[in-house]
Amino acid sequence: MQRWASLPGDVKFLISVGVLFLALFVANCTLNRYVLHVIILIGIYSIATTSLNLTNGYTGLFSLGHAGFMAVGAYVTTLLTFPVRLRIAYNLPLLPPFLGGPNYHWPFLPALIAGGLVAAVAALLVGAPVLRLRGHYLSVASLGFMVIITTLAKGLKDLTRGAAGIQAIPRYTNIWWVYAWLVVTIYVIWRLLNSSYGRAMLAIRESEIAAQSQGIHPMRYKLLSFVIGAFFAGIAGGLYAHFARSIRPYEFSFSMTFLIVIMLIIGGAGTLLGPVVGTAIVVALKYVLKPVEEGLGVYGLVEIVYALMLIGVMLWRPEGIVGGVNPLRFLFPKKGGRRNAGVPHGEAHGP
Amino acid sequence: MFTGTYIAQQLLNGLVLGSMYALLALGMTVVYGILRLINFAHGALVTAGAFTFFGIYMLLGWPFPLALAASLLVGGVLGYLLDLVGYRKLRGGPEVALLITSLGIYILLENLIKLLATPQPYAFRPPAFLGQLQNVGGVAFRTVDVFIVVVSVLIMIAFALFVKRTKLGIAMRATAESVEAAKLVGINVNQVVAVAFVLGSAVAAITGFMWGAKYGQISYDMGFMAGVKAFVAIVIGGIGSIPGAMIGGFVLGLVETLAVGFLPPGFAEYRDAIVFVLLILVLLLKPTGIMGRKEAV
Numbered sequence: 001m002q003r004w005a006s007l008p009g010d011v012k013f014l015i016s017v018g019v020l021f022l023a024l025f026v027a028n029c030t031l032n033r034y035v036l037h038v039i040i041l042i043g044i045y046s047i048a049t050t051s052l053n054l055t056n057g058y059t060g061l062f063s064l065g066h067a068g069f070m071a072v073g074a075y076v077t078t079l080l081t082f083p084v085r086l087r088i089a090y091n092l093p094l095l096p097p098f099l100g101g102p103n104y105h106w107p108f109l110p111a112l113i114a115g116g117l118v119a120a121v122a123a124l125l126v127g128a129p130v131l132r133l134r135g136h137y138l139s140v141a142s143l144g145f146m147v148i149i150t151t152l153a154k155g156l157k158d159l160t161r162g163a164a165g166i167q168a169i170p171r172y173t174n175i176w177w178v179y180a181w182l183v184v185t186i187y188v189i190w191r192l193l194n195s196s197y198g199r200a201m202l203a204i205r206e207s208e209i210a211a212q213s214q215g216i217h218p219m220r221y222k223l224l225s226f227v228i229g230a231f232f233a234g235i236a237g238g239l240y241a242h243f244a245r246s247i248r249p250y251e252f253s254f255s256m257t258f259l260i261v262i263m264l265i266i267g268g269a270g271t272l273l274g275p276v277v278g279t280a281i282v283v284a285l286k287y288v289l290k291p292v293e294e295g296l297g298v299y300g301l302v303e304i305v306y307a308l309m310l311i312g313v314m315l316w317r318p319e320g321i322v323g324g325v326n327p328l329r330f331l332f333p334k335k336g337g338r339r340n341a342g343v344p345h346g347e348a349h350g351p
Numbered sequence: 352m353f354t355g356t357y358i359a360q361q362l363l364n365g366l367v368l369g370s371m372y373a374l375l376a377l378g379m380t381v382v383y384g385i386l387r388l389i390n391f392a393h394g395a396l397v398t399a400g401a402f403t404f405f406g407i408y409m410l411l412g413w414p415f416p417l418a419l420a421a422s423l424l425v426g427g428v429l430g431y432l433l434d435l436v437g438y439r440k441l442r443g444g445p446e447v448a449l450l451i452t453s454l455g456i457y458i459l460l461e462n463l464i465k466l467l468a469t470p471q472p473y474a475f476r477p478p479a480f481l482g483q484l485q486n487v488g489g490v491a492f493r494t495v496d497v498f499i500v501v502v503s504v505l506i507m508i509a510f511a512l513f514v515k516r517t518k519l520g521i522a523m524r525a526t527a528e529s530v531e532a533a534k535l536v537g538i539n540v541n542q543v544v545a546v547a548f549v550l551g552s553a554v555a556a557i558t559g560f561m562w563g564a565k566y567g568q569i570s571y572d573m574g575f576m577a578g579v580k581a582f583v584a585i586v587i588g589g590i591g592s593i594p595g596a597m598i599g600g601f602v603l604g605l606v607e608t609l610a611v612g613f614l615p616p617g618f619a620e621y622r623d624a625i626v627f628v629l630l631i632l633v634l635l636l637k638p639t640g641i642m643g644r645k646e647a648v
Contacts, residue, residue: 062447129635135446136389140582141634144627151624155617254575258458265451299470300462300571307459314452315440 013190017183028175036175042276042283043178044239047185049263049275051232054189056261057269058198059225060205061131065142066233066260068149069119071252073234074241075153075160077115078169080106081242086168090161108172112181112238119234120227122149127226131219134208146257153249165248166241173243181239182276185232190272192228201225205270262310268320277322282306353613356489361612362605367496367565369604370503373597374558375581376588377510378551380596383585384527385544386442388449392433393555394578395460398571400426400556401563402464405475415478422560423553429460430552434545442544457575465571472570475563495564502561506554507597514593519546527591576623580607583630589643598641603629 004012027039048070055061082090082105106114130141153160160166192198200221203211208218241247259282267278286302293301313320375393382390403425408418437456441448476482481495514520526533526543534540562577563569580603588599603626610618610625618625633640 062450129631133634133638136387136450137586137634139447139450140389140579140586141627141631143579144583144630147627148624151621155620155624258454261451261454262458298466300465303458303462304466307455307462310455311437311452311459314448314455315437318444318448 009194013187020179020183024175024179038283038287040173040175040178040243042280043175043182044173044236044243045260045263045283046276046279047178047182047232047239048236048260049267049279050182050185050189051229051236052260052264053269053271053275054192054201054225054229056264057271057274058189058193058205059201059222061222061226062135062139063142063226063229064139064257064261065126065144065146066229067252067254067257068142068146069123069230069233070237070240070256071146071149071153071247071249072119072122072230073112073115073237074247074252075115075166075237076118076234077111077238078166078241078247079159080111080114081108081170081172082166083168083170090166108177108242112235115238116231116234119237120231123227123230124223127223131222131226143257146253150249150253153252160249163249165246165251167246169241169245169247171242171245173239178239178243181232181235185235186272186276188228188232193272197221197224259306262306264320266309266313266320268323271320271322274320274322278320281321357612359488359490360492361609363490363492363496364612365605365608366601367499367604368608369601370500371558371561371565371577371600372581372584372604373600374503374506374554374561375577376584376596376600377507377593378554379578379581380585380588380590380593381523381527381547381551382544384591384593385523385530385540385547386438386449387446388438388453389582390551391450391453391575391578392437392456392460393551393581394574394576395457395464396426396429396552396555397559397562397574397577398464398569399429399460399574400559401475401569401573402468402559402571403556404560405473405563405569408478409476419557419560422556426556426559427549427553429556430548430550431545433552434548438544439541457578461571461575468571470571472568475567475569477560477564481564495561499561499565502557506557510550510554511593519543523547580626583626585640586630587633587640589640592640592642595640595642602641 007015024039028036031039048066052063052066055063126142126145130138130145133141154163156162193202200211200216201224203214203216204218204221212218237252244251263278263282264275265278266281267276268274285305289302289305293299317323375397379390379393382388382393400422404418404422407413407421408415413421433456437452438449441452477495481493481498483494485492485494485497512520514524522533522538523543523546525536525538526540530540533543558577559569559574562573581600584599584603585596586599587602588595588597606629607622607626611622
């Protein structure tokens with residue numbers, strides 16, 4: 001234990017990733033497809049939750065628009081990787097030819113990254129006006145952005161096929177794609193938090209005025225956290241589309257956005273692994289309770305349990321399950337690597 | 352195409368929708384004024400009110416006034432319980448905690464209704480006298496449209512009198528001004544908040560009946576959008592102003608209806624998007640709304 005704690009952060013991260021992938025490899029060989037399905041879903045939602053954590057947990061901007069960015073990523077990625085033979089049948093005249101003409105389609109990785117980038121650009125455009133708002137104004141405005149996105153996805157029939165959605169998406173997503181991206185997401189956010197940027201974001205969360213008086217430009221950092229969060233939300237959306245194999249506008253709506261928020265709050269907003277823990281609990285619970293719900297014909301049971309958990313956490317443990325006493329703290333100390341030890345939060349400066 | 356009667360028809364529809372938004376905004380703005388809480392659960396009370404009326408009037412066959420009273424009662428009691436169980440403990444904490452809890456309460460109520468009433472939508476038939484078609488100068492409407500507008504205006508007048516004239520109403524305004532100062536002069540803040548919740552929720556439940564009667568269909572998720580749009584109405588009217596919330600409700604109802612009525616047919620499905628674009632524009636250009644006072648947005 002003593003030796004582990006004294007290792008540099010990067011080494012610990014690499015070892016953890018190695019252990020994770022070894023475990024995934026064993027799981028992939030031994031577990032049945034149903035359980036693997038759940039594991040992949042946990043991975044995809046973890047990417048979404050972890051990226052939401054950057055804005056909602058670390059920067060203190062309570063956004064409710066995350067599903068909107070996932071929708072952007074899902075649609076962009078899907079349109080880019082759309083198989084050649086289906087392009088004519090689906091007849092999407094608004095799809096620009098250079099983004100995969102009738103004769104070719106993009107490979108998965110560039111398409112995913114393109115999806116994330118478009119989501120990030122959307123965040124930049126939306127964030128510039130919306131992030132000027134504080135607290136609940138931001139929440140409702142970002143919820144409004146999500147509504148605008150889903151209505152556009154329903155309305156632009158020549159690009160998205162409207163409410164009918166897009167089916168027969170090739171299933172590129174597998175356990176390796178998902179968990180590799182989850183590791184990238186966590187790594188980026190972890191490193192970001194230990195940089196001057198992350199310290200500035202934490203300072204903004206604690207007090208925007210105090211942060212400003214320290215020479216931090218709040219808008220810059222808010223926008224940065226919003227854009228990075230949206231990029232990974234777009235990636236999660238793209239992975240989701242190529243896992244579920246069909247997307248419809250209403251899937252990326254209130255229930256998705258609320259589900260991600262519930263996962264984050266239950267796990268613990270503002271902790272590195274809280275979102276993953278929360279996601280695992282919420283997704284696993286769904287697959288445990290769904291048979292009960294269907295067997296008894298009590299539709300809504302799963303959501304009721306989620307809502308009760310959310311209210312319970314807010315009333316009695318607002319820091320979430322992982323917050324406060326972090327069972328994995330020795331892996332990823334809150335204060336970052338040894339490098340930054342001893343630098344109090346308040347003294348963080350912008351670069 | 353845009354004849355005088357068509358325009359009058361659209362204006363009437365906008366007025367009806369606007370009065371329902373105004374009623375919801377009224378209940379929400381009082382709670383917001385005191386607690387700084389966007390009560391997402393407000394929308395669930397609309398659904399609860401509609402389903403209570405449906406159950407008592409259409410399934411049990413009670414007379415109309417009794418069913419309406421029961422709807423009011425259920426709304427009020429639910430409002431009281433939500434405040435007592437959900438929000439009281441969190442007061443004085445971070446604003447976002449209240450917001451998240453209200454989201455949780457909304458999801459809880461929505462799914463309880465879904466569980467009790469099954470997910471399918473129900474046809475909502477108000478009493479025959481409300482369903483009668485009227486025709487004034489070529490403008491067709493049903494009695495229920497008049498009912499909604501008249502009852503809404505009556506509720507608003509009653510509320511305005513309550514807030515201006517009664518001791519409790521004055522205490523409510525004082526608490527909205529400053530919770531600390533209200534405590535200092537001996538106002539029972541918990542009581543004031545409870546009253547605000549009860550009144551707002553009862554009005555929301557009545558709005559649920561109106562919504563069902565106007566659109567002829569109720570479903571477990573009908574209230575959410577209505578609740579969120581009521582908040583948009585508050586922002587348009589000006590946060591912190593009770594008359595502003597009502598004006599905002601009417602403005603939003605008219606804008607939404609007229610946008611759908613006068614834009615080319617393809618735009619009808621963008622009606623929700625139009626509302627939120629309006630919200631973002633108002634927040635950017637005139638964050639204090641029509642009648643609001645200055646507040647850091």
